[in-house]
Amino acid sequence: MTSSTSTTAVVGATGKTGRRVADLLEQRGHAVRRLARGTIPAFDWQRPDGWRDALDGVERLYAAYVPDLAAPGSEAAITRFTAVARVAGVRHIVLLSGRGEDGARRCEDILLASGVPATVVRASWFTQNFTEGMLRDAVDTGVLALPAGDVREPFIDVDDIAAVAVEALTGTGHEGRIHEVTGPESLTFTELTELLSEIHGRDIRYLPVGFDEFHAAVAAEDGPDVATMLTELCREVFDGRNVQPTAGVLDALGRPPRDARTVLAEALRAGARV
Numbered sequence: 001m002t003s004s005t006s007t008t009a010v011v012g013a014t015g016k017t018g019r020r021v022a023d024l025l026e027q028r029g030h031a032v033r034r035l036a037r038g039t040i041p042a043f044d045w046q047r048p049d050g051w052r053d054a055l056d057g058v059e060r061l062y063a064a065y066v067p068d069l070a071a072p073g074s075e076a077a078i079t080r081f082t083a084v085a086r087v088a089g090v091r092h093i094v095l096l097s098g099r100g101e102d103g104a105r106r107c108e109d110i111l112l113a114s115g116v117p118a119t120v121v122r123a124s125w126f127t128q129n130f131t132e133g134m135l136r137d138a139v140d141t142g143v144l145a146l147p148a149g150d151v152r153e154p155f156i157d158v159d160d161i162a163a164v165a166v167e168a169l170t171g172t173g174h175e176g177r178i179h180e181v182t183g184p185e186s187l188t189f190t191e192l193t194e195l196l197s198e199i200h201g202r203d204i205r206y207l208p209v210g211f212d213e214f215h216a217a218v219a220a221e222d223g224p225d226v227a228t229m230l231t232e233l234c235r236e237v238f239d240g241r242n243v244q245p246t247a248g249v250l251d252a253l254g255r256p257p258r259d260a261r262t263v264l265a266e267a268l269r270a271g272a273r274v
């Protein structure tokens with residue numbers, strides 16, 4: 001176990017995983033420095049000049065990179081970030097990564113070769129994308145348009161990701177390891193929306209769309225760069241490579257991951273918009 005008097009930084013501490021990682025660490029008595037663009041000190045992936053101050057006195061850290069490790073510029077950012085962390089004396093980095101993304105894999109390699117002891121938590125699609133993430137508004141409209149065909153995805157509970165990250169930060173023997181984590185079963189998006197419909201008592205439908213149609217829809221809302229990044233990501237991760245669930249959560253935590261039904265029902269009880 002790590003000492004609870006050392007400071008653990010959480011980069012992306014207002015986000016889905018970071019908030020949970022920070023909460024869990026504090027519940028276990030660890031001193032946490034929550035970092036995001038609006039915190040003091042601030043941390044902005046676009047402003048490397050501020051990273052050294054943000055990491056001052058930090059012994060361990062969890063990082064969720066934004067927008068995505070597969071996005072242009074991520075390799076340079078992770079190279080610089082790990083160098084700054086090393087100079088700041090950080091002794092362990094846990095980095096969130098995306099399963100099946102070639103660009104993310106290159107960033108993982110940079111991290112693991114950086115000289116700073118590190119662990120990768122490589123996650124499948126979040127179940128919470130539907131309740132607090134990028135698909136929440138689409139779910140509200142009742143139509144979920146994605147270029148995912150009938151591929152299956154082992155959706156993972158973000159609380160499970162946070163638990164694995166905290167175990168990696170506070171337990172022993174995680175340096176140099178990649179925890180590839182997924183939920184317990186693979187569902188199609190049709191099956192997932194059937195589950196949402198059942199839990200919420202209203203019709204929520206999955207609409208498979210082509211990549212060009214998806215790109216145009218995202219570009220209209222978020223601009224062409226975001227549209228291109230998300231479309232290329234979908235093209236990669238929905239080609240069947242990520243269908244099989246892994247034993248990553250069980251291996252790291254000694255208990256199985258939570259299934260999508262449990263997570264979505266809990267989110268409804270907790271008052272999440274769905």
Ligand SMILES: NC(=O)c1ccc[n+]([C@@H]2O[C@H](COP(=O)([O-])OP(=O)(O)OC[C@H]3O[C@@H](n4cnc5c(N)ncnc54)[C@H](OP(=O)(O)O)[C@@H]3O)[C@@H](O)[C@H]2O)c1
Nearest residue numbers: 012013014015016017036037044045064065068098125126
């Ligand atoms: N969604 C999925 O299914 C999935 C699956 C696998 C991996 N991932 C990976 O998960 C990561 C995102 O993690 P998440 O979902 O926990 O976060 P999130 O909910 O998307 O929130 C983003 C966090 O990053 C902060 N942030 C935004 N822009 C920033 C910037 N320029 N510099 C510094 N911080 C910034 C936000 O806070 P402020 O806005 O307050 O700064 C917030 O704390 C991405 O790397 C993604 O590839 C996602």
